[in-house]
Amino acid sequence: MSAFRSERAGKVQSEFDPQQPVRRFAHGSRVPGWDEHVDLTKQPATIPDPATTEVPAQLRKAIEEAMARYPDRHSASIPALHLAQAEHGWCSPEAITQVACVMRVTPAYLTSVASFYDMFALEPKPEHDVFVCTNISCSLLGADEFYESMCAAAEGHPTIGVRGFECLGACDIGPMASVDGEYVGPLNETDAIQIVEDIEAGRSVLEHKQLRYRACADPGAATQ
Amino acid sequence: MSPHILFEAIDEPGLNTLPVYEARGGYQALKQALTYPPAAIVQEISDSGLRGRGGAGFKMGQKASFLPVTDAPKYLVCNADESEPGTFKDRELMQKSPHMLIEGIVITAFGTGIHEAFIYIRGEYEYQADILEAAINEARAAGYIGENILGSGHNLKLVLHRGAGAYICGEETGLLDSLEGKRGNPRLKPPFPAIEGLYDGPTLINNVETLATVPHIITMGGKEYAQIGTETSTGTKLVSVSGDVQKPGNYEITLGIPSREIIYDLAGGPPPGREIKMWFPGGSSSPVLTAEDLDVPYDFDSMAKAGTMLGSGAIIVVDDSHTVLEVAFKLAKFYAHESCGKCVPCREGTNWTQKMIERMQDGLATPMDLDLMAGVQTQIIGNCLCVLGDAMAMPVGSLVEKFRSEIEAEIAAAQQRPVLV
Numbered sequence: 001m002s003a004f005r006s007e008r009a010g011k012v013q014s015e016f017d018p019q020q021p022v023r024r025f026a027h028g029s030r031v032p033g034w035d036e037h038v039d040l041t042k043q044p045a046t047i048p049d050p051a052t053t054e055v056p057a058q059l060r061k062a063i064e065e066a067m068a069r070y071p072d073r074h075s076a077s078i079p080a081l082h083l084a085q086a087e088h089g090w091c092s093p094e095a096i097t098q099v100a101c102v103m104r105v106t107p108a109y110l111t112s113v114a115s116f117y118d119m120f121a122l123e124p125k126p127e128h129d130v131f132v133c134t135n136i137s138c139s140l141l142g143a144d145e146f147y148e149s150m151c152a153a154a155e156g157h158p159t160i161g162v163r164g165f166e167c168l169g170a171c172d173i174g175p176m177a178s179v180d181g182e183y184v185g186p187l188n189e190t191d192a193i194q195i196v197e198d199i200e201a202g203r204s205v206l207e208h209k210q211l212r213y214r215a216c217a218d219p220g221a222a223t224q
Numbered sequence: 225m226s227p228h229i230l231f232e233a234i235d236e237p238g239l240n241t242l243p244v245y246e247a248r249g250g251y252q253a254l255k256q257a258l259t260y261p262p263a264a265i266v267q268e269i270s271d272s273g274l275r276g277r278g279g280a281g282f283k284m285g286q287k288a289s290f291l292p293v294t295d296a297p298k299y300l301v302c303n304a305d306e307s308e309p310g311t312f313k314d315r316e317l318m319q320k321s322p323h324m325l326i327e328g329i330v331i332t333a334f335g336t337g338i339h340e341a342f343i344y345i346r347g348e349y350e351y352q353a354d355i356l357e358a359a360i361n362e363a364r365a366a367g368y369i370g371e372n373i374l375g376s377g378h379n380l381k382l383v384l385h386r387g388a389g390a391y392i393c394g395e396e397t398g399l400l401d402s403l404e405g406k407r408g409n410p411r412l413k414p415p416f417p418a419i420e421g422l423y424d425g426p427t428l429i430n431n432v433e434t435l436a437t438v439p440h441i442i443t444m445g446g447k448e449y450a451q452i453g454t455e456t457s458t459g460t461k462l463v464s465v466s467g468d469v470q471k472p473g474n475y476e477i478t479l480g481i482p483s484r485e486i487i488y489d490l491a492g493g494p495p496p497g498r499e500i501k502m503w504f505p506g507g508s509s510s511p512v513l514t515a516e517d518l519d520v521p522y523d524f525d526s527m528a529k530a531g532t533m534l535g536s537g538a539i540i541v542v543d544d545s546h547t548v549l550e551v552a553f554k555l556a557k558f559y560a561h562e563s564c565g566k567c568v569p570c571r572e573g574t575n576w577t578q579k580m581i582e583r584m585q586d587g588l589a590t591p592m593d594l595d596l597m598a599g600v601q602t603q604i605i606g607n608c609l610c611v612l613g614d615a616m617a618m619p620v621g622s623l624v625e626k627f628r629s630e631i632e633a634e635i636a637a638a639q640q641r642p643v644l645v
Contacts, residue, residue, distance in 0.1 A: 036366070069383050071297070071423055074405035078388050082347070116407040116564075119347045131348070135309045136554045137466040137540050137581030157293050166350050166391065166558055167309035167508075171466030171540075172473045181350035212351055216316060217473020218490070221231035 044108055048101035055098045059087050063102040073103060077113045081120055100106035115148070117173040126215055128199050130154065131178040134164040137171035146175045147186050153192040170211055183211035226478035227452060227461050229440050230433065234320045240355050242362040245323040248511050254437035258376040265335030267278045269438065269532045271446030273395075273458035278303055278431030279507065281524045288336050290418035291426045299422040300333050300341040301403065303431045304355055305387055305394040307346055309508035309558060310538035313462035314432035318345070318352045318475050321436070322359035324446040326382070328435035330369060331442060336428055339345045340381050347388040357384050391562035395610045397421075397565065408612035409566045431536075433462055453479035457523035461537050465491040468498065468543035478521065483516040487541060498543040502626070506535020508555055509615030510623035518622050532622070549634050552620055553581045559616035570613030572612040577620060584631070587638035594631060598624045 024030055028160045062083050066076040081091060088095040091114045093107070102108045110216045114120040131148045147164050154160040168183070170176045176185025179195055187195075191206060198205040207213075238244040245251070257265055272284025291298060297623025306314040308446040318325060329341050345353045360382055360396035363369050363590065369382045385403055392398040393408040400422050402408035437459065441449045451460045457479040463486055466472045477486055486640030487493060487503065494500055505522070511532040513520065520530045527534045542551055560574035580597045585587045601624070608614070624631065 062404060070405075072404065074404060075385070077405035078347075078402070079386065082386065082388065112407055113405065117347070117387070120388055135558055137310050137472075138429055139550075140467045140540075140542060140546060140555055148582065166561060167307060167311075169306050169312045169315050169346070171310055171464065171538075174466060174472070178348060180350075184353070212319070216231060216234050216320070216474045217471055218228075218231055218234075220226070220228045220476065221234045 009153040024122065045106060047104055047106055048097050050101055053097060053101040055101055056087060059098060060102050061081060063099060069101065076103065077110060081110065081114050085120060090123065090125050094201035127159045128161065128180055129194065130160060130162045131165035131168060131169045132162060135167035135177050138176060141174045143175035149189045151195045157196055160196060173211055179205045184209045225458060228476050230317060230436055230462060231476040239321050240359060242323060242356045243364060250323050253442040254327050254330055257334060257442045257575060258374055258467060262335045262337060265331060268441055268446035269474055272441045272449040274433055274437055274441060274601065275435065275457065275524060277461065279308065281534060284430060284434055286435045288428055291336055291428055295338060295483050297426045298338045299425055300329060300338045300437055301422060301427055302329055302343040302432060303394060303399060303429055304343050304345040304432045305399060307391040307394045308536045309536060310464060310466050310504060310540040311507050311536040312464045313537065315349060315352055315473050315521035316574055317432055317436055318356055320358045323363065324436045324439060325432055326359060326363050329382060332435060334378050339379050341383045342403060344403055345384060345386055347386050353384060353386050353413060353519065360384060362543035392564045392612060398610065399454060409564050413427035433553040437466040454523050455601055456525050464538040468494045469541050470495060480521045482519050483522045486522060486539060487518065494541060495541040498545060500541055501544045502542045504540040506533045507538040508540060510535045510621060511618045512626065516625060534577050547634050548623055548630050549581060549585050552623050553585060556581050557618055562565065563612055569607040573613055574616050576600060577616065584635045585638055587641055589635050594624065
């Protein structure tokens with residue numbers, strides 16, 4: 001946290017000048033973002049034509065199965081985007097178009113959904129996700145420092161993406177991280193290096209610190 | 225030691241599989257419930273006094289009784305989008321005893337005449353979702369869900385739905401929109417979900433822990449269950465204790481015991497040499513309490529009387545090695561990130577609160593910033609469709625109220641620090 005703060009403080013000091021007009025982005029707002037995924041010079045895309053859109057057979061089948069589970073096929077948008085992201089590595093325009101084609105919705109509808117949720121990537125992302133919880137309980141126990149160690153350890157490893165994440169629901173093992181969905185903790189600096197080594201070696205990550213093996217803390221819950 | 229209902233033998237190897245669960249008496253409550261008239265099940269739940277374990281503490285029996293009697297499709301949604309910072313009880317329950325939840329869902333659906341149920345689990349809980357999915361398949365193969373359950377004539381379809389990372393989807397109407405395949409924006413209430421919810425049908429939404437308690441209520445009888453705990457907060461509660469304590473984790477407690485017992489006797493208290501500065505009794509959304517409030521009984525009404533709430537039952541302990549602004553910043557940053565942006569007071573209020581706290585930490589605060597920040601909190605509360613904004617405004621407001629002089633000292637100290645350029 002300290003490094004982050006001093007960096008920000010430095011920026012505020014050097015860039016803030018009340019005499020200068022406020023910097024604005026091309027769309028007129030002081031906030032970037034809302035049109036990042038939009039090409040405003042084009043007409044909105046319609047529902048992709050099944051005759052000309054190629055969809056991998058397995059993906060099509062999985063999305064159709066997901067749609068069949070719900071009374072309304074739109075409910076399958078999140079499961080379908082999960083499937084497409086697993087297939088393509090991220091929610092690329094191609095992935096979105098394929099889902100839109102199978103679900104019979106517009107790509108814009110799916111983009112609106114994908115951009116809402118933290119787990120969908122609308123930009124290419126590294127193959128391995130390391131989500132470090134930096135929320136309150138973990139940060140009380142040093143999560144911000146661990147996040148920095150994790151970033152440092154992953155430097156030079158382009159297949160590993162480290163991201164600070166909101167509460168992952170495992171404050172009992174804080175500071176913790178979710179490595180490709182596997183919860184591990186409590187973590188320290190050396191664990192950061194071990195995590196990178198385990199990912200690179202294709203091993204199960206920090207097996208002795210995995211949440212799945214942790215016993216309940218409540219003494220009254222002992223097996224009888 | 226207080227009775228253990230949900231956590232009894234929770235660590236038994238293989239409890240997540242059907243044979244072990246059945247060997248421990250699993251699905252007996254369902255068999256018993258299927259012999260009752262449906263209305264009697266809702267009556268048992270009402271008699272038990274069971275209050276929702278997700279945060280609001282609304283009586284489950286009352287909520288179920290709001291559902292209209294109709295042949296039109298009705299839905300049951302289990303809220304497993306456990307995202308409130310500090311809360312991790314449902315995770316342990318789903319991972320170790322998924323059939324308890326499934327049994328509770330089937331009994332509740334039978335009691336309320338519902339034929340379609342969904343479990344909305346947060347996307348990050350991949351391991352727990354896999355376990356739950358396997359358990360649902362086992363239960364389906366054994367005839368506990370599906371067509372004509374155990375010859376009762378009742379049908380139930382149960383679908384596990386994985387979310388994709390959004391705190392707001394734990395809010396019931398946000399969850400419904402998300403389950404319908406949209407962005408998880410909360411809806412205007414009324415109409416309440418019990419009248420118009422999922423796919424515009426009457427919908428009953430309950431938390432994992434609430435539904436998992438239902439089989440035990442059937443086994444024990446509602447009136448017997450109501451004997452546990454206090455008069456208005458009946459039963460046991462899973463409490464997640466985290467932060468600056470020596471033994472963080474989930475504990476099953478009887479509602480009404482002194483909070484001190486949970487924090488010190490069960491969770492081991494703060495690290496040696498440290499004192500408790502403040503604690504959140506019900507997740508990060510609850511107004512903070514101080515060391516002076518440690519003897520407040522841990523139940524819904526006592527917490528409300530102390531000016532806070534039991535919420536999801538997540539106790540976060542902060543010791544005296546942390547500054548107040550540090551805590552406030554983490555809160556504001558989280559809610560600013562998770563605000564869906566639909567209502568202006570929340571979207572702008574959380575965002576500017578974060579910025580004001582940043583200014584204070586960086587030594588750039590103006591003298592009016594603290595009052596301005598306190599004022600913003602009062603303008604958020606009650607002015608949005610859902611309580612996400614309130615969930616920041618209440619704890620941040622309480623921090624300013626209870627630690628004002630300390631925050632002022634921290635602001636002054638920050639202004640003395642040389643700023644790195």
